[in-house]
Amino acid sequence: MSERKRCLSGMRPTGKLHLGHLVGALKNWKALQERYDCYFMAADWHALMSEYEHPQAIRDAVYDNVLDWLACGIDPAKSVIFRQSDVPEHAELYTILSILTPLGWVERVPTYKEQLRELEGRELATHGFLGYPILQAADILLYQAHVVPVGEDQLPHLELTREIVRRFHSLYHCELFPEPQPLLTEAPRLLGTDGRKMSKSYRNTIGLAESADEIRRHAQAMFTDPTRIKMTDPGHPETCNVCHYWKLFAPARAAAVWEECRTSTRGCAQNKRELAEVLIELTEPFRAARAEPRGRTQQELEALLQAGAERARQVAQRTLMDVKRVIGLAAPATA
Numbered sequence: 163m164s165e166r167k168r169c170l171s172g173m174r175p176t177g178k179l180h181l182g183h184l185v186g187a188l189k190n191w192k193a194l195q196e197r198y199d200c201y202f203m204a205a206d207w208h209a210l211m212s213e214y215e216h217p218q219a220i221r222d223a224v225y226d227n228v229l230d231w232l233a234c235g236i237d238p239a240k241s242v243i244f245r246q247s248d249v250p251e252h253a254e255l256y257t258i259l260s261i262l263t264p265l266g267w268v269e270r271v272p273t274y275k276e277q278l279r280e281l282e283g284r285e286l287a288t289h290g291f292l293g294y295p296i297l298q299a300a301d302i303l304l305y306q307a308h309v310v311p312v313g314e315d316q317l318p319h320l321e322l323t324r325e326i327v328r329r330f331h332s333l334y335h336c337e338l339f340p341e342p343q344p345l346l347t348e349a350p351r352l353l354g355t356d357g358r359k360m361s362k363s364y365r366n367t368i369g370l371a372e373s374a375d376e377i378r379r380h381a382q383a384m385f386t387d388p389t390r391i392k393m394t395d396p397g398h399p400e401t402c403n404v405c406h407y408w409k410l411f412a413p414a415r416a417a418a419v420w421e422e423c424r425t426s427t428r429g430c431a432q433n434k435r436e437l438a439e440v441l442i443e444l445t446e447p448f449r450a451a452r453a454e455p456r457g458r459t460q461q462e463l464e465a466l467l468q469a470g471a472e473r474a475r476q477v478a479q480r481t482l483m484d485v486k487r488v489i490g491l492a493a494p495a496t497a
């Protein structure tokens with residue numbers, strides 16, 4: 163095995179990826195490939211936990227998300243790309259971990275109550291949904307991951323994972339798992355096109371693979387500095403969402419844009435029009451990945467995922483065997 167530390171992260175395939183995923187996760191994943199042995203997983207069981215009443219879209223979302231991972235430079239030659247449900251060891255380790263995790267630990271995870279509120283309209287008072295963070299712990303521990311790139315909202319799940327590790331070690335007198343550390347994505351906060359929190363349910367996201375015209379339409383509809391009524395009013399770029407997009411997606415030009423905005427030499431309409439072109443160029447690889455005839459077919463993606471699952475399983479099976487040995491479910495290793 164290589165000397166590099168291991169990194170695991172996952173996304174729930176519940177829909178198409180947007181600019182928020184690009185700055186919040188994918189850019190970071192791409193960079194991490196150079197320093198860690200990375201495992202990137204489409205967490206379809208986690209998706210099923212909230213979507214089980216209408217699960218039809220999950221399978222296609224896996225293909226769609228993985229296409230975007232590849233388009234942004236996640237490289238199957240460097241990283242293991244796989245689908246959670248193709249590696250049944252996740253479910254097996256989840257069973258064992260759920261047996262030894264006190265109920266109070268999962269009941270008090272703050273994301274649990276939050277999600278119940280946020281995903282209202284769905285029947286989420288299930289046994290599985292309560293176990294969501296335990297399955298996530300299994301995802302991480304199966305690969306004995308040292309680092310887990312996540313957004314801030316996932317920190318309680320990492321904390322729970324570390325608590326489970328300590329309990330496992332103390333129960334079975336072993337030191338099997340590194341305590342995984344979160345790698346907080348320095349995600350510059352990207353708001354939705356309407357200035358509210360970015361969320362698919364607000365329809366304020368810009369999809370990575372949307373057409374140029376759709377992107378122009380989104381940009382046109384963006385909110386700008388509300389105190390700037392006439393073009394001759396000086397703008398306040400620090401409070402303008404369009405200007406924040408400039409800073410994030412065209413940092414080299416942003417200073418000039420901000421200055422023109424302050425000095426009223428750039429109007430909001432022009433600002434949005436030009437931002438649209440920046441975003442269109444930036445998202446070109448995601449459209450190209452779907453263009454006929456060069457885009458990957460579903461069969462090719464499936465083959466790629468199967469190859470990834472095979473590599474993932476080799477590691478997962480070894481860890482699971484070690485787990486069973488320290489518990490005593492499997493016979494000790496023979497030398």
Ligand code: TRP
Pocket residue numbers: 170171172173174205208297298301302310311312316
């Ligand atoms: N819960 C994560 C999210 O919603 C997705 C996820 C599943 C994950 N398993 C993981 C993230 C393991 C990191 C590690 O974003």
